[in-house]
Amino acid sequence: MNLERALQTFIEESRELLSAMEDALLALESAPGDGDAINAVFRAMHTIKGSAGLFGLDAIVEFTHVAESVMDRVRSDEIAVDESLIALMLRCRDHLVTLIDDLASGQQGEHAAVGAALVQALQALLGGGSNATVAVATENAAPQPEAGANATTGEGVGNDAWHISVRFAGNLLRNGYDPLSFVRYLATLSEILHVEPVTDALPPAQEMDPEECYLGFEIRLAAGPAQADIEAAFEFVQDDCSLLILPPHAPLTDYALLIATRPEADEQLGALLVSCGALTEAEVAQVLSAADATPELVVAATPAPAVAPAAAPAARQGREATTVKRSSSAIRVDASKLDQLIDLVGELVIAGASAEVMARRSRDRNLMEANSSVSQLVDAIRDSALRLRMVEIGETFNRFRRVVRDVSQELGKEIELTITGAETELDKSVVERIGDPLMHLVRNAMDHGIETAEVRVQQGKPAAGSLKLHAYHDSGSIVIEISDDGRGLDKERILAKAQERGLVAAGQTLSDQEIYGLIFQPGFSTAEQVTNLSGRGVGMDVVRRNIDALRGAIELDSRPGVGTTVSIRLPLTLAIIEGFLVGVGEAAYIIPLDSVVECIELDHGAIGQQNYLNLRGRVLPFLRLRELFHSRGQPARRQNVVVVRYAGQSAGLVVDRLMGEFQTVIKPLGRMFRHLRGFAGSTILGSGEVALILDVQDLIRTATERHCHAAEIAAECVETV
Amino acid sequence: MEQLTLARVEEGRHGEEEARGSQYLTFSAGGQMYGIGILAIKEIIQYGGISTVPLVPEFISGVINLRGSVVPVVDLAARFSGQPTRPTGRSCIIIVEAQEEDEIQDVGVVVDSVSGVLDFLPADIEPAPAFGTHIKAEFISGMGRVNGHFIMLLNVQRVLALDALLSNGSAALQ
Numbered sequence: 001m002n003l004e005r006a007l008q009t010f011i012e013e014s015r016e017l018l019s020a021m022e023d024a025l026l027a028l029e030s031a032p033g034d035g036d037a038i039n040a041v042f043r044a045m046h047t048i049k050g051s052a053g054l055f056g057l058d059a060i061v062e063f064t065h066v067a068e069s070v071m072d073r074v075r076s077d078e079i080a081v082d083e084s085l086i087a088l089m090l091r092c093r094d095h096l097v098t099l100i101d102d103l104a105s106g107q108q109g110e111h112a113a114v115g116a117a118l119v120q121a122l123q124a125l126l127g128g129g130s131n132a133t134v135a136v137a138t139e140n141a142a143p144q145p146e147a148g149a150n151a152t153t154g155e156g157v158g159n160d161a162w163h164i165s166v167r168f169a170g171n172l173l174r175n176g177y178d179p180l181s182f183v184r185y186l187a188t189l190s191e192i193l194h195v196e197p198v199t200d201a202l203p204p205a206q207e208m209d210p211e212e213c214y215l216g217f218e219i220r221l222a223a224g225p226a227q228a229d230i231e232a233a234f235e236f237v238q239d240d241c242s243l244l245i246l247p248p249h250a251p252l253t254d255y256a257l258l259i260a261t262r263p264e265a266d267e268q269l270g271a272l273l274v275s276c277g278a279l280t281e282a283e284v285a286q287v288l289s290a291a292d293a294t295p296e297l298v299v300a301a302t303p304a305p306a307v308a309p310a311a312a313p314a315a316r317q318g319r320e321a322t323t324v325k326r327s328s329s330a331i332r333v334d335a336s337k338l339d340q341l342i343d344l345v346g347e348l349v350i351a352g353a354s355a356e357v358m359a360r361r362s363r364d365r366n367l368m369e370a371n372s373s374v375s376q377l378v379d380a381i382r383d384s385a386l387r388l389r390m391v392e393i394g395e396t397f398n399r400f401r402r403v404v405r406d407v408s409q410e411l412g413k414e415i416e417l418t419i420t421g422a423e424t425e426l427d428k429s430v431v432e433r434i435g436d437p438l439m440h441l442v443r444n445a446m447d448h449g450i451e452t453a454e455v456r457v458q459q460g461k462p463a464a465g466s467l468k469l470h471a472y473h474d475s476g477s478i479v480i481e482i483s484d485d486g487r488g489l490d491k492e493r494i495l496a497k498a499q500e501r502g503l504v505a506a507g508q509t510l511s512d513q514e515i516y517g518l519i520f521q522p523g524f525s526t527a528e529q530v531t532n533l534s535g536r537g538v539g540m541d542v543v544r545r546n547i548d549a550l551r552g553a554i555e556l557d558s559r560p561g562v563g564t565t566v567s568i569r570l571p572l573t574l575a576i577i578e579g580f581l582v583g584v585g586e587a588a589y590i591i592p593l594d595s596v597v598e599c600i601e602l603d604h605g606a607i608g609q610q611n612y613l614n615l616r617g618r619v620l621p622f623l624r625l626r627e628l629f630h631s632r633g634q635p636a637r638r639q640n641v642v643v644v645r646y647a648g649q650s651a652g653l654v655v656d657r658l659m660g661e662f663q664t665v666i667k668p669l670g671r672m673f674r675h676l677r678g679f680a681g682s683t684i685l686g687s688g689e690v691a692l693i694l695d696v697q698d699l700i701r702t703a704t705e706r707h708c709h710a711a712e713i714a715a716e717c718v719e720t721v
Numbered sequence: 722m723e724q725l726t727l728a729r730v731e732e733g734r735h736g737e738e739e740a741r742g743s744q745y746l747t748f749s750a751g752g753q754m755y756g757i758g759i760l761a762i763k764e765i766i767q768y769g770g771i772s773t774v775p776l777v778p779e780f781i782s783g784v785i786n787l788r789g790s791v792v793p794v795v796d797l798a799a800r801f802s803g804q805p806t807r808p809t810g811r812s813c814i815i816i817v818e819a820q821e822e823d824e825i826q827d828v829g830v831v832v833d834s835v836s837g838v839l840d841f842l843p844a845d846i847e848p849a850p851a852f853g854t855h856i857k858a859e860f861i862s863g864m865g866r867v868n869g870h871f872i873m874l875l876n877v878q879r880v881l882a883l884d885a886l887l888s889n890g891s892a893a894l895q
Contacts, residue, residue: 347789587773629775669784671826672793676776682784682791690772690784690791 010051011104017044018100021093025086026401032081041089042071046232048096053188060099063115066122067092072228079125092118157255160248161193161223163278164230165258167216169240177237179215185233191222196276200264218276223248255279256287335428338388345385346665346684352378386665391431393471394422399435400442404467407446414453414464415446421471426478430570433550437543441482441566442467449486449564459561461485475594475646483565489558491515516556520544553697571680579664579693582642583657585631588691590664590683591653595644595696599658602639613652615643622652623703646697666693677702745839745865747872748815750806750832751798756839756865756874761817763827765835768812779805782831787816794829795881801856806831819881828881841865846874
């Protein structure tokens with residue numbers, strides 16, 4: 001395997017683990033007793049340490065080791081989870097992120113001081129406890145106090161090292177584990193004094209299944225690591241191995257139990273233990289004679305700690321559960337492969353449609369039935385293929401928990417973040433590009449929007465400010481709302497500032513929406529003080545540009561003293577949408593069904609040349625798509641109006657034909673048409689033809705702009721005359 | 722289905738390659754003979770199935786569904802002379818790989834008929850004249866000599882560099 005690529009995997013995995021660790025730490029803040037979260041933090045440290053060891057990244061190994069030790073003590077309830085611990089672990093996590101980033105960029109930053117300070121803080125937590133757990137993995141010489149204690153019980157054997165006895169289950173190899181890798185990992189914990197392979201289970205060559213694992217090991221490991229560390233080495237194969245760990249100077253009865261529980265012949269195992277150096281021949285003889293006499297008694301009399309796997313069943317279960325979750329969420333697929341799959345499925349749908357036509361023409365009942373079940377399956381495949389690219393927005397939202405926590409501390413404000421609609425799905429490519437704009441908005445809300453606790457209390461609001469992130473699907477788009485209950489926008493100040501900057505002419509009257517829109521202008525900021533968070537006049541215009549690039553829209557609503565809500569409306573690119581197929585001239589177009597309200601016939605007599613109609617007492621402006629698109633051919637005798645609604649605005653679209661509902665896959669129109677406005681994309685119809693998807697929002701917006709523009713020109717003409 | 726897929730060799734910049742000797746697909750569009758280096762050509766398909774796109778210049782015939790991907794189609798005759806192609810039974814769409822910045826996009830080119838593949842030695846290719854042709858000199862990578870007359874060898878990348886043109890053309894909606 002290419003080491004460079006393996007390293008890349010390590011970097012990616014570490015980043016994932018660190019972000020999981022952050023989530024877990026933040027979860028701990030609200031629920032300090034959450035065993036899963038503690039385990040998640042522990043596992044992140046542990047796994048990074050293990051993998052870093054493979055690459056010889058000593059700095060990371062040493063650092064994670066100390067953090068892991070602390071978390072291990074937390075797991076065993078020796079260290080309490082409190083605010084200071086969470087803060088410390090968060091800082092450790094950040095430090096690791098820097099280390100990993102350095103590794104990724106190939107640069108060597110100077111973070112030693114930060115690391116040393118953190119290690120010191122962690123060591124302080126570990127306090128005067130066993131120095132064996134504090135010791136860095138590579139140091140193995142430290143004598144263990146507990147081991148000494150064991151020795152004094154008198155029953156202890158002379159062996160001053162750990163003894164590990166492991167038998168792997170037959171399916172170990174099939175599950176993708178290499179028995180040797182565990183031995184190698186143990187070598188990173190401490191010095192392996194001796195390894196004795198146990199091959200008794202190996203059948204004769206002709207009966208051997210090469211995919212079956214028949215191996216076991218008797219390992220003598222120099223004292224130093226804690227039992228939990230050794231157990232953790234086998235964490236991933238807990239179900240696939242039988243593990244016994246005997247501490248240094250373990251009582252002889254433990255070894256008796258070991259010999260009794262293993263399937264191998266007692267004498268033979270005894271010999272193995274001798275050659276391993278775990279027992280002397282005299283000790284083996286003693287064990288064997290005792291075992292012959294009263295094996296049951298030995299089992300019963302065995303002190304509990306020796307039976308390692310049974311020691312902490314609850315903790316184990318927790319770990320198993322999280323391990324399962326991990327494996328189900330960790331398939332990495334190249335996005336282009338998914339696109340290719342979706343293209344192929346699209347073709348399959350079209351091919352299926354023409355097969356169905358053929359089947360119907362043949363009038364062969366059986367063929368038709370078979371074909372219809374095929375097309376059902378094809379539909380199901382298409383749906384799941386499309387869903388592959390969709391991700392929940394929750395992951396993006398959760399990033400802000402940390403941001404809100406840190407920023408509110410920095411600002412000395414109390415801010416509570418509420419997240420709703422985290423399960424709302426949108427395309428991965430959109431998710432990736434929405435993070436930065438959201439970050440700006442969240443920071444803005446915290447910095448400018450929410451007041452300090454004193455001001456809030458004075459105004460009769462709760463001392464803690466509230467910040468809400470909310471996502472939902474609406475009219476074929478996803479809406480993300482960021483709302484705060486702060487002071488709201490100051491219209492007068494925005495207007496004054498805009499006039500000062502020359503963005504608005506003096507005396508010009510603007511609607512509230514227009515005034516709020518001004519803050520998205522480049523170089524506009526009303527913050528009196530420039531903080532390091534926001535207020536530098538970059539931000540809102542960048543947000544606007546990013547959202548525009550995603551063909552989305554941003555709106556702002558604010559009430560003085562009550563709060564501000566920013567809503568971002570984004571298209572679900574590449575999502576499957578329900579469309580309404582209409583014909584204009586010779587071409588077919590698709591209107592997203594979510595935005596369609598109703599269809600009515602256009603009454604030419606009553607309308608004449610005007611472009612609005614009376615819809616149950618309300619004025620409905622409409623666009624004649626034939627004229628807009630310069631369509632050729634004769635207009636239909638009976639034209640229809642499709643009433644569409646977008647973000648609270650209603651409008652009509654006059655079309656020639658209504659062709660019904662159609663489920664469609666959005667295909668991007670490609671670079672060549674990126675300047676083309678009014679279309680959200682294209683799709684392929686059952687007939688194989690391409691139909692364009694109308695962007696209702698864009699159509700309404702451009703129509704409005706054009707109208708305003710025309711009115712201005714008309715006004716100018718009047719003036720010049 | 723009349724579909725012939727031509728072998729395609731890995732190469733970087735079609736434009737430069739064409740000036741040197743190699744194989745060219747010759748075809749007629751708007752009554753004129755042209756050639757395109759075969760390295761830039763993916764396949765040739767029968768004319769048909771074009772969906773029009775409103776608000777674009779006339780030389781863009783529309784888009785087609787090429788096995789699941791939406792491919793824009795350019796009418797070469799309309800591009801050069803403003804006269805749109807009248808489709809006949811022999812009309813074809815040549816699928817060309819057009820490179821724009823660092824992205825490769827397939828573009829269809831409507832032609833009246835495809836003639837065949839000709840070998841041009843470097844000695845057979847004359848530089849494009851500064852004037853005298855009915856299309857802009859920058860569209861021509863060279864003039865191929867065949868039996869005493871010339872075939873215009875096109876610089877496909879220039880001809881299909883539609884980005885700039887479309888940004889003006891599609892202002893119609895605004």
